[in-house]
Amino acid sequence: MMLLRGRTRKLEESKASGWQAPSNPGARLLGCCLLAHAAVAATAGAPEFPHRPIRLIASGVGGTGDFTARLIGPHLTSRLGQPVVVDNRPGGVVPGQILVEAQPDGHTLMLTGAVTWLSPFMRTSVPFDPVRDFAPIMLAIQSPNVLVVHPSLPVKTVKDLVELAKQKPGELNMASSGIGNSNHLAGAIFSAMAGVDITVIPYKGAQLALNDVIGGRVQLMFATANASKGHLAAGRLRAVGVTTAQPTRLMPGLPTIASAGLPGYESAATIGAFTRAGTPPAVIGLLHREIAQFLQRPDITERLFNAGIDVVASTPQEFAELIRTEMKVKGKIIRDAGIRMN
Template structure:
């Protein structure tokens, strides 16, 4: 073989190896930091638990997942942003109970909570907790109901927005107990805690993790949790079932979803990273300390779960008479 031919072959070999290397680099995933859209404000339970999980998930996934809080309209604003985001596998959405609720509460939404997303898995479940301002003369649910009935329309309750689980939980409570309370929606749950501690607001239902430190410090008085059994983190607080409200059970949940059209290989990689993250003893301890339980699922099981939750909350909305204000 002459020198010219050898040179041509060497060039060809370099080009082929370069192409193979480039193809391998193109397949690397994730290849940049990710964006985690979280549809509620900083300081609330969705944010607290979302950040705990995002930290461990990032370590397993191999890239930083940057939390992007997009509160507004009970989670609708952030959900719309996520639904319209690029399906490149680097945008992940904190998909929670409010998706199932708003689907039944609003006749028109700028997205469809099932068709516009690929659901990946749950990662956490928790109860809501009923708290009142410490100055209110009510030591239990029965006393709170009696007091509220004696002062119809006088007491105000906080929520994290119209259509969020704290709003619908209280509306269901109102319908079940036969009381009249004024709804005050907040853009961020943390401000609702503060105003209840000060007495500006008299009561609320919020996800357990956010109020729990204030309850333990005596800044809020807890009357009940919405789970079927008492929460292990606050075993002294009874359930609503124990407090004379049969069939009143609400479990709050959070998971991950991605915009529709995200390649299946990326969906599988995100799910695998979630499952590995949820195996971490350190994460499970941090979850427990915060008031939640780990809840891994397959994508198929998660979708069926959301479908069932959507049906359940539509019935609850009809029973409570809750409307978009």
């Protein structure tokens, strides 16, 4: 269909430039035959997209990226006429390593977070260049992290926490679901920008980490809004601030960390869609259009909101600019703080 639209435009441009169809019926028929032959020749060996199943790589099972991928997958299947298979892989560099080895034709997609474009700052070597090797489709969603503390900790504001951490360097503990994950980076960036020393306690999952904060074995954590809401309402946790640059309706009334004492701070958990660099722009445009229209449907937006997720659905250009900015700003913070991934 894209090829047909392209041929139609060429004919319309020819007419606009003064070309006229022959008035002789025989000449007109011959001209149509020649045009048809040229069209077939021009499109030979150029298959429509998609012409085989699409692989959608998502990190982890049950996480935000997996949840979103399993919403998007069936929609793309119905719209594009080919099955979209969600392929869960460990986080870190594995999804990117798979994508960089794929053909640049749009049949391999990746839905992943900031660890993909920030991992070069946390590892000695990475098997891809996130700017050179990947084509951004969109920043699909973001899920704010919430800075929560155990109620026994004598802090109610960001300023209170910074002051306490400076009084007790290395004595406060922060739970993390793993080095390089969004909640770990949120805490590491917080510590670096505030100039405090908070000890990171890594866990094998976000729920295990949150359980120890609730139990008082660890003092604080940057938890997801969805995971922490019930515990906040029950008084098992206290919220100090939200990590997004602007207030979010997911946590009404809660100030941003930037506005509450740490200007310039922002570290939301973001999930973006990529394909291989070199994929035809028309294919990227089609994928962007289909995914954006789906995510912006009121029922889907509400379903994601109820799961603690905000829809972004940016343009490819906006997403590319975000990646460049984060690599410049957060990359420096990561290097200066000495944050490393295993």
